[in-house]
Amino acid sequence: MVAKKTPLYDEHVKLGGKIVDYAGWFLPVQYEGLIPEHEAVRNAAGLFDVSHMxxxxxxxxxxxxxxxxxxxxxxxxxxxxxxxxxxxxxxxxxxxxxxxxxxxxxxxxxxxxxxxxxxxxxxxxxxxxxxxxxxxxxKSDQIGEVAIQGPKSEKILQKLTDTDLSSIKPFHFNRKVNISGIECMVSRTGYTGEDGFEVYSPAEGIVKIWNDILEAGKEDGIKPTGLGCRDTLRFEAGMPLYGNEISKDITPLEGGLKFFVKLDKEEDFIGKEALNKQWKEGLTRKVAGFELLERGIPREGYEVYKEGKKIGHVTTGYMSPTLKKSIGNALIDINEIELGNEVDVMIRNRPVKAKIISRKFLKK
The missing domain is CATH 3.30.70.1400 (Aminomethyltransferase beta-barrel domains)
Incomplete structure (x- = not known):
């Protein structure tokens, strides 16, 4: 099956984006590079094409x-x-x-x-x-979407609308925001751990919005940002990725996300019985954060050992651009998740020492 293109595909090519096939879509993994794009979002603002959502x-x-x-x-x-x-x-x-x-x-x-x-x-x-x-x-094919993320997001986006964006609180939205003359829905949400907005418009309007936001943010250091830093940013912020920290084989409870599973709500929901049973009987494994104590970079799928016995695997791992440390998440035996516990991550068939730390890698 040929990958699909978002309405912004040609803009990514013009900007020199390195295009990859992601989830059946041609999308930029990076433009200038993962590190400068990551830092732009942490310090100023980055603009992501999320029209594939x-x-x-x-x-x-x-x-x-x-x-x-x-x-x-x-x-x-x-x-x-x-x-x-x-x-x-x-x-x-x-x-x-x-x-x-x-x-x-x-x-x-x-x-x-x-x-x-x-x-x-x-x-x-x-x-x-x-x-x-x-x-x-x-309605996926009818809607274009971009995400502007970073501490200067509100200042930049405000230049393109008369709506007072400070009136949109986190995890709220306004369905009638005029941006660049196009009626959009704007939500104060994102996937980076920074303040920011997601802008939804008719698919045919998203190219103008994308270009106008980049123009409006020039003086403030905005950069177009790719999938690469989207993953490092969400990971540093402790946010899960489907297929990594949660999946058809990893429940939300094992992913450490019980807060979003309301086992006490009156209504029965699909999976409630199994999740209730799992919680009452006690988890046997859970996603935990770790930091390498020796040189190396942990990658998804690497095995984790304790005293020569396999106890789990890495779900996400990186050299954190913000913390300048090799950190990761691993789905491991519940008895090994205590903070400070030392384990070994197998990197190229070599055990590399690591210690269990909080998954809240960023102190924000």
Missing amino acids: GEIVVKGKDALAYLQYLLTNDIASIETDQIIYTFMCYPDGGVVDDFLVYKYSEEEYLLVVNAANTDKDFKWMIDNKKDFNIIIEN
Whole structure:
């Protein structure tokens, strides 16, 4: 299958982006380089093309009841124009996907899902529609999306709109923000651990918005940013990646994300029974943070040992651009996750000493 192009593909090529096939999409992994792009987001601002993300609308009089049945978090706890992070699970507690739910009204919600999972998610939602009085629509091809992230994001984006962006609080959104003469939905969300906004527009308007944001942010040091630093930024901020810290084989509880699984909500949800059982019986493994005590760079899939016995594997690992240390996450035996515990990460068949640390790598 040939990879798809977002509406911004030609802009990435013009800017010298190094294009890769990611989740079935041609996207820039970097432009200038991972480190300068990462640092731009931490210190000024970066602009990401996230038009590949999936957008699925659920509407109808049973919309809330359906989402409560489908998802692990308590969707009834949010107000109109508010956003919540959640998981959609299989009956065995494994994760179908993790995503944000935007509440338009009591009877209409937007789910912004991972690009690689869009078709799978949509099918899962249709297959589990039951008798709920709802309509489920995949709007992904109609919507363009960019994310401006970093401490100068508000200052830069404010130049392009009359809407007071400071009025949009974290995990809230405004559906009627005029940016560059185009009506957009703007949310104060992102995947970097920095302040920032995600801008949704009709697909045909996103090129103008992209170019106008880069122009507006020139003096403030904005850079176009690729998938490479998106991963290092989210990882430093302690955010999970589907397929790494959570997956069909790794439950949200094992991923250390119980806060987003409301086992005490009245409604039964898909996977609740299995997750409840897992929690009550006690986890046997969990994702923990670690720091290498010797030279080396940990990579996804590397095995972790304790006293010669395999206890797990690395889910994400990097030389952190911000901390200048080799750190990672690993899914390991629950008895080995105590802070300060020393383990060995196998790097090129050589055991490299590491110690368990908090996954909150960034002190923000």
